[in-house]
Structures are given as C-alpha cells and as structure tokens.
Amino acid sequence: MSRPALLPLYINGRFEEEGARFDNISPVDGRLLSQAVEADAAQVARAVQAASDALQGPWGRYSAPERAALLHKVADGIQARFDDFVAAEVADTGRPLHLARTLDLPRAIANFRTFADLAVAQIDDCCETPQADGGLLFNYTVRKPLGVVAVIAPWNLPLLLLTWKLGPALAMGNTVVCKPSEETPSSAALLAEVMDKAGIPAGVFNLVHGFGPGSAGEFLTRAPQISAVSFTGESRTGSAIMKAVADGVKDISFELGGKNAAVVFADADFDTAVAGVARSSFFNTGQVCLCTERVYVERPIFDRFVAALKARAEALKPGYPDEDGVDLGPLVSRQHRDKVLSYFALAREEGAVVVTGGETPRFGDARDQGAYVRPTIWTGLPDHARCVREEIFGPVCHIAPFDDEEEVLRRVNDSPYGLACALWTQRLDRAHRLARRVQVGIVWVNAWYARDLRTPFGGSKLSGLGREGGRHSLDFYSDISNVCVKL
Numbered sequence: 001m002s003r004p005a006l007l008p009l010y011i012n013g014r015f016e017e018e019g020a021r022f023d024n025i026s027p028v029d030g031r032l033l034s035q036a037v038e039a040d041a042a043q044v045a046r047a048v049q050a051a052s053d054a055l056q057g058p059w060g061r062y063s064a065p066e067r068a069a070l071l072h073k074v075a076d077g078i079q080a081r082f083d084d085f086v087a088a089e090v091a092d093t094g095r096p097l098h099l100a101r102t103l104d105l106p107r108a109i110a111n112f113r114t115f116a117d118l119a120v121a122q123i124d125d126c127c128e129t130p131q132a133d134g135g136l137l138f139n140y141t142v143r144k145p146l147g148v149v150a151v152i153a154p155w156n157l158p159l160l161l162l163t164w165k166l167g168p169a170l171a172m173g174n175t176v177v178c179k180p181s182e183e184t185p186s187s188a189a190l191l192a193e194v195m196d197k198a199g200i201p202a203g204v205f206n207l208v209h210g211f212g213p214g215s216a217g218e219f220l221t222r223a224p225q226i227s228a229v230s231f232t233g234e235s236r237t238g239s240a241i242m243k244a245v246a247d248g249v250k251d252i253s254f255e256l257g258g259k260n261a262a263v264v265f266a267d268a269d270f271d272t273a274v275a276g277v278a279r280s281s282f283f284n285t286g287q288v289c290l291c292t293e294r295v296y297v298e299r300p301i302f303d304r305f306v307a308a309l310k311a312r313a314e315a316l317k318p319g320y321p322d323e324d325g326v327d328l329g330p331l332v333s334r335q336h337r338d339k340v341l342s343y344f345a346l347a348r349e350e351g352a353v354v355v356t357g358g359e360t361p362r363f364g365d366a367r368d369q370g371a372y373v374r375p376t377i378w379t380g381l382p383d384h385a386r387c388v389r390e391e392i393f394g395p396v397c398h399i400a401p402f403d404d405e406e407e408v409l410r411r412v413n414d415s416p417y418g419l420a421c422a423l424w425t426q427r428l429d430r431a432h433r434l435a436r437r438v439q440v441g442i443v444w445v446n447a448w449y450a451r452d453l454r455t456p457f458g459g460s461k462l463s464g465l466g467r468e469g470g471r472h473s474l475d476f477y478s479d480i481s482n483v484c485v486k487l
C-alpha cells in the first residue's frame with residue numbers, strides 16, 4: 001500500500017518532515033487522505049524563534065507598500081492554484097465543491113488583498129495642543145508591528161479563517177506562527193508552498209501542525225516570544241488560551257462560539273425569510289459560528305413558517321462534494337458527528353417535537369462511513385433546554401413562537417453567547433430599534449452572512465474578545481504609540 005501524502009511543517013523558510021505524524025481522515029467516506037507532521041515543543045520553539053529573528057531581518061525594514069506588494073503576490077499565487085486549494089479544502093471538509101469555489105477561495109484571496117490595501121491607505125492621528133504659555137504641543141501616532149503573532153484557526157472554514165488573520169497580521173509588519181486545526185491541515189500546507197514561492201522572507205510565515213492541549217497549540221500559546229494570539233474556535237478553548245497567556249499579559253483577539261438567533265416578524269417577506277433562515281441554519285452543514293440555531297417566529301405565521309422551513313430542509317440534498325445539486329456535505333468528522341447526534345438524542349429527552357431530521361442518512365455506499373447527518377428542526381422546547389442554550393454546531397435549529405418585540409428581545413438576549421442575530425421584517429424602524437438592543441456583535445436585517453471586510457467582526461459575552469475587520473484589524477495587529485513634541 002503506497003504511503004499516504006505527508007503534510008510538512010514550514011519553519012524558517014524550510015519544509016520539515018521530521019516528527020510524529022497524525023492521520024487526516026475524509027469526513028465523506030472515512031478513508032485516509034494524508035498524514036501531517038505533529039510539531040513537538042522543540043519545533044514550535046524553533047518556529048517562534050525564527051519569527052522573532054525575522055523581525056530584525058529584512059522584513060523589519062519593509063515599508064507598508066512593499067509588504068502589500070508581497071501579499072498581493074501571495075494572493076496571485078493562491079489564484080494560480082485555485083483548483084488545488086479547492087481540492088484541499090473539499091478533501092478535508094467534504095463540503096460541496098461549489099461552496100469552496102464561491103466562498104472559501106475568493107475570501108482567502110480577498111483577505112490578503114483587502115488588508116494589503118488597507119494597510120497602505122491607513123493614515124494615523126495627529127493634533128496640536130495650544131499651551132497656556134502660548135506654546136504648542138504637536139501629538140502624532142506611531143504604528144509599529146506587535147511582533148510575533150500566534151494564529152490558531154478552527155476547522156469549519158479552514159483557509160478563510162486562517163487568512164482572515166494572516167492578511168492583516170502580515171500587512172502590519174508582524175511575523176506569524178500559524179497552527180491550523182488538526183481536522184483540516186491541507187489548505188494551510190498549500191498556503192506554505194505559495195508563501196515560499198512568493199518569496200516571503202524566511203521566518204516571517206511559519207506553519208506548525210498539531211493539536212491543542214499538550215501539543216503544538218498549547219506549546220505555541222505558551223511560547224515567551226509571542227506578542228499576541230489571534231484565535232478562532234470554541235469558547236472553552238479561548239478560556240484555556242487566556243490562562244496560557246495571562247502571565248505574559250499577551251494581546252488576544254478571540255472569535256468564539258455562538259448560539260445565534262433569527263427573529264421572523266409576521267410582516268417579513270415570507271419566502272425571503274424562509275429562504276434566509278434555511279440558509280442561516282444549514283449553510284456549510286451548520287458549521288459556521290454565525291449559523292442560526294434558535295429561530296423565533298411571530299405567532300400569526302408560526303405554523304406556516306415551520307411547515308415551509310421543514311419543506312426547505314427536506315429538499316436539501318446531502319452527498320458527495322462533486323455531485324450535481326448537492327447542498328450538504330458531512331460534518332467535519334465522525335467525532336463531531338457523534339457530538340451532534342448526542343444533541344439529537346438529548347432533544348428527545350428534553351421533550352422536543354422533531355419536525356424533521358434527527359438522524360443520519362443511509363446512502364448504501366462509502367458515504368455511510370462518513371459523518372453525515374440530516375438537517376434537523378425542533379419545536380416545543382422551553383428556553384432553558386440545553387438544546388436551546390448550548391452551541392451544537394450542526395445543521396439544526398429550534399423554532400419557537402413569540403408575541404411581541406419586548407418578549408422576543410428578552411429571549412434572544414437570554415444567552416451566554418452574543419455573536420450574531422438575523423432580523424426578518426419589512427418594518428425597518430423596528431429593525432433599527434431592535435438592532436441596537438440585541439446583545440451581539442453582528443446584526444443582519446433581511447440578510448445573513450453578507451460581509452464587508454471593512455466592518456467590525458466579533459462577538460460579545462462568551463462569543464469573543466475584540467473585533468477584527470477593517471481598521472479594527474489594523475489596530476489589533478499594531479503596537480500604537482503617541483509622540484508629543486513641544487514646538
């Protein structure tokens with residue numbers, strides 16, 4: 001049997017294959033796709049040291065336009081290997097080909113280009129301060145790189161979320177050590193090849209594969225030379241990372257979990273709202289932090305809405321990534337599927353009415369060795385049910401009726417999370433009024449997951465710390481000083 005392809009580390013401008021290996025398994029049919037090198041503590045330490053040294057090398061003397069030109073070259077390199085990256089992302093996640101082609105890849109390219117250009121266009125503050133003695137103070141802002149940034153990404157949008165951090169971190173002159181999720185190492189390995197070919201100076205971009213606790217993730221967050229951690233993943237992981245960096249008082253930017261609500265008023269455009277909630281509940285098989293898992297529908301249209309959403313869910317086609325008309329891929333792993341299935345069982349125990357789904361599809365072929373589940377809709381649970389409060393991160397939502405604005409606002413805000421909310425109503429006065437009172441970082445009105453990379457992105461409460469996007473990213477990835485000159 002031929003040896004599986006090996007995904008190496010990339011440290012100080014060199015690909016490294018030495019070290020323990022872990023399997024990369026297809027969520028479509030359970031077959032072995034490749035193996036990745038698991039970086040040990042020494043390799044992570046060398047990657048961090050290389051990143052630290054690179055700050056003192058040529059990279060430290062690059063201007064913003066010179067860094068931007070290099071990042072555009074990286075974007076060009078991704079574009080040139082578009083199909084390779086699509087194949088890598090689809091292999092690791094099992095998502096439909098069209099999703100990788102229309103979301104993951106265009107966004108990875110945009111993440112580099114957008115922040116390269118924003119960094120060049122960035123201007124900073126200055127002011128004059130008249131003094132009582134007739135003198136004048138001139139204050140101006142100086143923006144320097146933070147230093148070595150640890151970038152830790154999740155498996156649900158592997159390349160999109162890795163490059164969402166890499167783009168601004170590099171554009172602002174930092175050096176990085178990246179650790180993609182152990183579930184989805186392939187596209188990051190390709191990115192290292194593109195970075196290498198684009199001529200990123202040795203040590204500026206480093207890639208280590210591995211797990212979290214007791215592996216590359218933890219070694220990276222505990223490295224003394226890192227200046228900041230930009231992390232996307234589960235809230236409890238964010239808490240663990242906070243503890244790891246607390247003694248060093250490192251900068252952190254966290255995009256964490258969610259239990260997002262959609263609110264559908266009776267005056268909403270019904271078909272648009274049904275389509276929108278179906279998309280926000282089942283997009284990427286429900287594996288997006290922004291996905292809707294709680295739906296509140298104004299009582300007069302509740303029964304009609306439930307029936308319409310049920311029909312939408314049952315019309316979704318699970319299947320192979322390259323199958324015509326496929327809407328749903330598998331969950332990222334059988335382990336994650338078992339977590340989602342445990343909530344399917346819990347919902348029944350908590351007394352849910354299963355409107356549709358709640359089980360795994362039977363294909364009668366290799367896909368039965370994959371991690372598929374059916375899109376699932378529940379009603380009938382109380383707001384305090386675990387299935388209504390805990391993040392499940394699968395193609396599932398619970399629908400409840402409501403009678404008035406104040407009631408639904410209270411229920412939407414009654415959550416330990418605060419990431420996103422979608423409001424469906426044609427009364428824009430009501431939409432603006434509610435948008436200000438919903439305790440989340442991102443509100444969509446008659447839309448969902450429509451993105452402008454210049455806007456602030458992030459969550460409140462357990463959903464995150466800080467905001468990235470536009471100038472928020474430039475600020476996070478900068479060490480900002482004020483200089484005051486007496487004239």
Ligand SMILES: NC(=O)c1ccc[n+]([C@@H]2O[C@H](COP(=O)([O-])OP(=O)(O)OC[C@H]3O[C@@H](n4cnc5c(N)ncnc54)[C@H](O)[C@@H]3O)[C@@H](O)[C@H]2O)c1
Pocket residue numbers: 152153154155156157161179180181182210211212213216217218221232233234235237238240241254255256257258288289391393419459463464
């Ligand atoms: N808010 C957002 O923008 C956003 C986006 C995507 C995913 N998420 C959240 O991520 C979760 C799903 O992703 P996941 O399962 O990969 O999350 P996860 O927290 O299990 O892992 C995320 C990354 O952190 C690493 N990691 C785990 N423990 C670590 C530790 N102690 N120290 C350092 N690194 C560690 C993992 O190896 C992985 O690379 C969901 O909760 C989802 O809501 C949030």
Ligand SMILES: O=C/C=C/C=C(\O)C(=O)O
Pocket residue numbers: 156157161164287288289290451457
């Ligand atoms: O799963 C979470 C998705 C996060 C998306 C982004 O950070 C983005 O679209 O920039």
